[in-house]
Ligand code: ADP
């Protein structure tokens with residue numbers, strides 16, 4: 421058992437961390453989730469989300485964590501407008517969301533590229549820029565392909581790309597439409613550990629170059645702490661939102677942050693929160709090896 425680590429208080433945080441949190445709080449609110457409820461199957465149906473409220477500020481990267489089945493995808497699909505809430509509401513720049521819109525871009529876990537289109541064709545697909553000719557659209561697509569580090573692959577087809585590259589194309593395609601907010605549902609979940617780490621670095625680099633706000637779903641605590649400005653912890657059994665945590669780490673994030681006591685303390689706090697709503701009755705005993713917590717082995 422690792423020693424108990426306290427999250428640093430505001431006064432204990434470095435000046436750069438405090439300045440970052442302060443700047444975040446000054447930015448305008450882009451997305452408001454207000455007392456959101458989602459029940460599937462009508463009256464008496466399954467309650468997937470209940471009383472979830474939080475807000476996201478411009479250029480923030482928010483991670484949403486929680487165990488499998490706790491409603492993470494339901495939340496992001498509702499923000500995307502693919503599901504209608506059964507209670508509460510979602511506001512984007514102060515306007516209530518009804519259905520999908522170009523100001524919200526989506527990246528899913530599974531690859532959603534069109535196999536018959538090249539990388540450039542995929543990024544150009546659905547590019548919403550009125551009054552521009554094909555040459556300009558192509559230029560714009562190439563610019564985004566460059567931003568995600570894939571210049572040189574514009575004429576490749578998806579099946580000629582690795583999983584990580586495909587997800588970078590998906591990110592370029594979503595960003596090319598200049599969404600106000602990028603919604604990502606476990607986008608790196610299908611990648612191997614090494615590629616996943618590299619993709620996290622790419623995403624942070626992209627976010628530092630582009631004015632975009634990100635809601636990123638993951639069940640990987642390391643990923644959440646490494647990426648996020650703040651982390652929303654959703655409860656297990658259709659319970660209410662548990663807590664929103666500010667990540668007390670500076671930017672830019674580097675691999676050294678993984679060893680920072682504040683990183684470990686944040687992760688420990690998240691583990692406690694996720695455990696607290698959990699019943700172990702029907703779970704098999706999971707053998708735990710040295711240096712590995714039980715949570716690393718269980719999908720939650
Ligand atoms: P997560 O992404 O956190 O794993 P989901 O949002 O996918 O969770 O699902 C939350 C719960 O809602 C699950 O119990 C799931 O079975 C249920 N659910 C999801 N989509 C539907 C649907 N279209 N109809 C009925 N139940 C659903």
Ligand code: MG
Nearest residue numbers: 492493494605
């Ligand atoms: Mg999901």
